[in-house]
Amino acid sequence: MTRFHALLLLALTLPAFPQTPKKIVVTGRGISYIPDMKQLAPNVTFVEGRPDNMLQVVADADAILGEITPAIFSAAKKLKWVHIYSAGVERNRFPEFINSNVTLTNGKIIQGPEIADHAFALLLSLTRGINRAAVDRTKEEWPKGAWKAIELRGKTAVVIGVGGIGSQIATRAHAFGMTVIGVDPKDISFHPAISRVVPPDRIDTVLPLADVVFISAPHTPQSEKMVGEKQFELMKRGAYFIAVSRGKLYDTNALVKALDSKRIEGAGLDVTDPEPLPKGHALWKFENVLITPHIATVSDGVGARYRELVLDNVARFAKDEPLRNVVDKIKGY
Numbered sequence: 001m002t003r004f005h006a007l008l009l010l011a012l013t014l015p016a017f018p019q020t021p022k023k024i025v026v027t028g029r030g031i032s033y034i035p036d037m038k039q040l041a042p043n044v045t046f047v048e049g050r051p052d053n054m055l056q057v058v059a060d061a062d063a064i065l066g067e068i069t070p071a072i073f074s075a076a077k078k079l080k081w082v083h084i085y086s087a088g089v090e091r092n093r094f095p096e097f098i099n100s101n102v103t104l105t106n107g108k109i110i111q112g113p114e115i116a117d118h119a120f121a122l123l124l125s126l127t128r129g130i131n132r133a134a135v136d137r138t139k140e141e142w143p144k145g146a147w148k149a150i151e152l153r154g155k156t157a158v159v160i161g162v163g164g165i166g167s168q169i170a171t172r173a174h175a176f177g178m179t180v181i182g183v184d185p186k187d188i189s190f191h192p193a194i195s196r197v198v199p200p201d202r203i204d205t206v207l208p209l210a211d212v213v214f215i216s217a218p219h220t221p222q223s224e225k226m227v228g229e230k231q232f233e234l235m236k237r238g239a240y241f242i243a244v245s246r247g248k249l250y251d252t253n254a255l256v257k258a259l260d261s262k263r264i265e266g267a268g269l270d271v272t273d274p275e276p277l278p279k280g281h282a283l284w285k286f287e288n289v290l291i292t293p294h295i296a297t298v299s300d301g302v303g304a305r306y307r308e309l310v311l312d313n314v315a316r317f318a319k320d321e322p323l324r325n326v327v328d329k330i331k332g333y
Helices: 003-013 028-040 070-075 112-127 130-139 166-175 200-209 229-234 252-260 302-318
Strands: 022-026 044-048 063-065 081-083 103-105 156-160 179-183 196-198 212-215 239-243 264-269 289-291
Touching: 022 028, 022 302, 028 044, 028 302, 044 302, 063 302, 081 302, 112 130, 112 166, 112 239, 112 264, 112 289, 156 166, 156 200, 166 179, 166 212, 179 200, 196 200, 200 229, 229 252, 252 264
Parallel strands: 022 044, 022 063, 063 081, 081 103, 156 179, 156 212, 179 196, 212 239, 239 264, 264 289
Antiparallel strands: none
16 A cells, blocks of 8 residues: 555544534524524534624624625625625625625525516506506596507517526516517527527617616615616617616606607616605605515515525535635626
């Protein structure tokens, strides 16, 4: 037996070197997962983070489940991982954190089904006139002769942002018989529901084709107000505009102008800028605008997906395995 083989045999027979104990500070909805996390990762210490103790308990923490701020980041000297429960991470993108080696994960992808459902609920309410019927119901009348509606089959949808939400919107649009064009900076792999994808700097070439424009992209410095007055003017007259990701992606004043001029047929907004939309704002006055208070993420199924993702990533982190839903902190998604 050579010396190399002897050393190899010795290495295989020695007990595994114990992993360095880890500490995770848990805030928000993750607190309810702590008993299950302890079962999955018995070598990890879990500490509940509260406003009155957060700066103290993060001092020796390896990870934080919940929001990160400059003060918390400065106090967390050993930090290696932060998990944000939501899909949007813009509130957590400050320079010190962005430029660090700390891994960031989030709730992208898992929120796709209910947000896509909500996007189509808004669209169908407008295209089928459900919004008008709901209001007319209080009059106890039957104005069938004045009814107007359009069918989606044969129409074109432009989906801005083809990630975990946008891909689900595309699937639903395709099922309704629509042609789907995506707008995304990434090279999107083949998706049977999407006819083609163009980069954001080519968005103006596809907006004139759109009967419906869906906004489902993340908010970053590059995407802020990417749909402005010029883009609304480029849309096909009579198009619908549906926003379900972040209100800062479109210019609110430009949308009001497009509605005033009847350039677009209607809008469905789960997100606005500012948010909450204040009383007296012009958008409240339009009968062809549906506004919901940023509730597209709510469903009876998303909670289980949140939990599964967090538990899986905690188990992975405990074993030094690759994490799911890693965010590019520079790009913001």
